Amino acid sequence: MKFAILTFPGTSCEVDMQHAISTVVGGDSEIIWHKDADISKYDGIIVPTGASFGDYLRPGALAKSTELAKQVVAFAATGKPVIGVGSGFHILVELGLLPGAFLMNPSLKFETGKVNVRVNNNTKFTSAYEQDTVIALPYAQQFGTYYVDADTAKQLQDNNQVAFTYTDESFNSTAAIAGVINQQGNVLGMMPLPERAVEEIIGGTQGLPFFASTLKNWSEQ
Amino acid sequence: MTKVNVYVKLRESVVDPQGTAAKEALQAMGHNTVKNVRIGKLIELEVESNTVEADVTKMCDELLINKVIEDYRFEIEGE
Numbered sequence: 001m002k003f004a005i006l007t008f009p010g011t012s013c014e015v016d017m018q019h020a021i022s023t024v025v026g027g028d029s030e031i032i033w034h035k036d037a038d039i040s041k042y043d044g045i046i047v048p049t050g051a052s053f054g055d056y057l058r059p060g061a062l063a064k065s066t067e068l069a070k071q072v073v074a075f076a077a078t079g080k081p082v083i084g085v086g087s088g089f090h091i092l093v094e095l096g097l098l099p100g101a102f103l104m105n106p107s108l109k110f111e112t113g114k115v116n117v118r119v120n121n122n123t124k125f126t127s128a129y130e131q132d133t134v135i136a137l138p139y140a141q142q143f144g145t146y147y148v149d150a151d152t153a154k155q156l157q158d159n160n161q162v163a164f165t166y167t168d169e170s171f172n173s174t175a176a177i178a179g180v181i182n183q184q185g186n187v188l189g190m191m192p193l194p195e196r197a198v199e200e201i202i203g204g205t206q207g208l209p210f211f212a213s214t215l216k217n218w219s220e221q
Numbered sequence: 222m223t224k225v226n227v228y229v230k231l232r233e234s235v236v237d238p239q240g241t242a243a244k245e246a247l248q249a250m251g252h253n254t255v256k257n258v259r260i261g262k263l264i265e266l267e268v269e270s271n272t273v274e275a276d277v278t279k280m281c282d283e284l285l286i287n288k289v290i291e292d293y294r295f296e297i298e299g300e
Contacts, residue, residue: 058287065284094287101289106238147235147290172236 001219003029004042006072006088008063012050013086013195020195021046024211026219034068044218045075049086049140049193059102059143060090069095081218082187083125086141089179089189098180098189099156100148105141106172112140114203117164117178117192124217125181125188126163128209134167135206137192144191146173146180156180164190223273224298227285230261235290273297 003021005014014031021027029046032039039045053062063069069091076082076097084092092098105111114136119129129135148156153175156162164179171191179190194207231237237259244258264285270276277295286293 057285061284061287099289101287103235103290104238106236108238108242145236149234149289 001026001028001043001215003027003044003046004032004037004039005029005046005048006032006034006037006039006068007048008034008052008066008068008091010050010052010054011048011087013048013193014050016193017046017048017085017195020198020207020211021215023198023208024215027211027215032068034063034066037068037071039068039071039075042080044081044214045072045083047072047082047084047088047091048195049088051087051142052091055087055090055143058090058094059087060092060094063091064094073097076182076187079184079186081124081214083214084187084189085193085195086139086191089191090143092187092189097187098182099152100146100174100177100180102143103145103147105144110140110142111144113138115139115170115178115192116167118167120160120163120165122160123163123181123188124185125210125214127217128213136197136204137194137207138196138203139192141171141191144171144173146171146177146191148174148177150174153177159183163188164192223268223270225266225268225273225277225295226298227264227266227277227281227293227295228261229264229286229291229293231259232290232292 007014018029021029121129121131166176166178181188194210197204197207239260240258247255
């Protein structure tokens, strides 16, 4: 299974993502620059983190202006998997592939560290985790507050679209949401960074089941 | 060339941590009259078009504004 890892000006964690995918058997990927790209031949798309276009205007907003953005929307409509982590989640939200929007952290600062999230294993990206297991994943973000209105939050919960939930009030996200999928279940966005938790030497392996689930479930399609 | 000012503000339901920080700073400086601060932004556009209003509305809807969290209005200033 081959993923395209998309890069825009400001993207910074594409190599971490490529490494994480390569740690799972059968995981292959290519790093793609947003210009002159054709992503239709890939089996999946990953938008890694790193402040695209400097987070100008709003985080993720200016990536909408690229030719590649239209391809990502078309790709998502085919039902193949599309994943955005960190700033990649911002981009998927701005493209309208996932609901909601992002606000600056309550601290107004860029923050980095590890955060606990509870996993919903009833998605094709998370099935290798135990249901409701709490994992610690790294994060690095200034715009970490996920916002949806109350009705949308309820819809997300009722439709099994909340994939990751903070275990406390971290980042003041609506309903403590840390990651969501779309209604069809093929687009995922999450703020914590699973690609930074795939080896003991970098501080944990709790991101590995994310890649294992994703590779297993989507290569069976 | 027509000058257009687009005023963007966070929707009432959205918490504004920048506004809260600014309010607390003002109060710490002794400005006890201030009860609330909300920080928005002003986008100045120069547009060359016979359909300025329609064009700017489209620009706001497609890129400049995220209606999930923001409201906006704009003023056309003329030549």
